[in-house]
Amino acid sequence: MSAPAVTAPSANVHEFTTELTVRQRSTPVEGVVVLDLAHPADEELPRWxxxxxxxxxxxxxxxxxxxxCGDPRDAGVWRIGVLLETHSRGGSQYVHEKLHEGATVRVRGPRNHFPLVDALHYKFVAGGIGITPISAMIEAVQRAGGDWTLLYGGRTRASMAFAEDLAERYPSRVTLWPQDERGLLDLKSLLEKPQDNTLVYCCGPEPLLAAMEQQCAHWPSGVLHIERFAPRAQSAEETAEALDHFEVVCQRSGASFEIGPEQSVLEVLEESDIPILGSCYEGVCGTCEAKVLEGIPAHRDSVLTDAERASCEVMMPCVSRSRTERLVLDL
Structure with a gap:
């Protein structure tokens, strides 16, 4: 059976949702489980x-x-790696304790706000479980015959998922950097000199991402691509530019709403049964992305690039507000 079409991130309510079964579960390193999720009737899953x-x-x-973090060419399985967080809000603990082989789980997606852009050269940097999206990128670039290197850091060598496999397969391209052996990642040496036709991809904890942004500040705009696990801190300028009170108009629904200082746009829309999906409610996942038809949003998300924010074409209504008194959304 053919797989359903994958919708664009802004398609929102039309995303593929189904029950999948844990076909295989493994523990590559302590504190990390890898799950292979498959359709119970062996139907193909959407491409990613x-x-x-x-x-x-x-x-x-x-x-x-x-x-x-699996093989995008395999339409029968979706693979994920999940770290058991020390201060888990419930998600990773549930996965580790409940999702054993044969268990079922409801899944939605896939969605991609961290796409691999074509380039001649890549510098990949991963911190901890941030290796999961990076590993899929590495395999894609390798298959295409591209040039790449990986700098991969973690607390200890024993905590770094996929580390041994990557180092054994690509010894000349992979540098493992356990913090207890080598200290913090040497980002300065890696990024000191901007290189032509090179993109930099990084995923990991916030201190690493902040350091990457600092070290890449002298590189051309758009070179650095990052994915966050948690919301980024808001600057004073971002906080000041947002209005306390503004109107949101839902063009397709024909409804308008007044948004107050203690309300999020997404909450108001959900309470009024406007068709829109929400997930993280922190501006991290991109689930609630909405197209902006009129007005200027005050972006507070951790998903969009600087260029995407400047275009004012979309916004994340779970956290973002408005810089204009009226905001018209394609909802």
Whole structure:
């Protein structure tokens, strides 16, 4: 059976949602489980590209996003790697304790706000479980005959999923950097000199991403591509530019709403039964992306690039607000 078409991120309510079965479960390193999810009737799953993630809609009401790290050419399985977070909000603990082989889980997606863009050369940097989307990118570039290197850091060598496999297969391209052996990643040496026709991809904890942004500040705009696990801190300028009160008009629904200082746009829309999906409610996953028809949003998300924010074509209504008194959305 052919797989359903994958919708664009802004398609929102039309995303593929189904129950999948844990076909295989493994523990490559302590604290990380890798799950292979498949359709119970062996139907093909929607195609995806490196950098994509899916939502796990768990029985306890929690929805969490996890990057796909398998082979995009395999339409029968979606593979994810999940780290057991020390201060888990419930998602990773549920996955580790409940999702054993044969278990079922409701899944939505895939969605990709971290796509692999064509380039002659790539510098990949991963921190901890941030290796999951990066590993799929590496395999895609390798298959295409591209040039790449990986700098991969973690607390200890034993905590770094896929590290031994990557280092054994690509010894000249992969540098493992366990913090207990070598200290913090040497980003300065890696990024000191901008290189032509080179893109930089990074996924990992916020301190690493902030350091990458600092070290890449002298590189051309658009070179650095990052994916965040948690919301980025808002600058004073971003906070000041947003209006406390503004109107949101839903063009297709024919409804308008006044948004107050303590309300999020997404909450107001959901309470009024406007068709829109939400997931993280923190501006991280991109589920609620909405097209902007009129007005200027005050972006507070951790998904869009600087160029996408400047274009004012889309916004994440779970956290973003408005810089204009009226905002018209394609909802």
């Amino acid at each position: 590209g490196p950098g994509a993630h899916i939502d796990l809609m768990l029985d306890d009401g929690v929805t969490r996003q996890y990057s796909l």
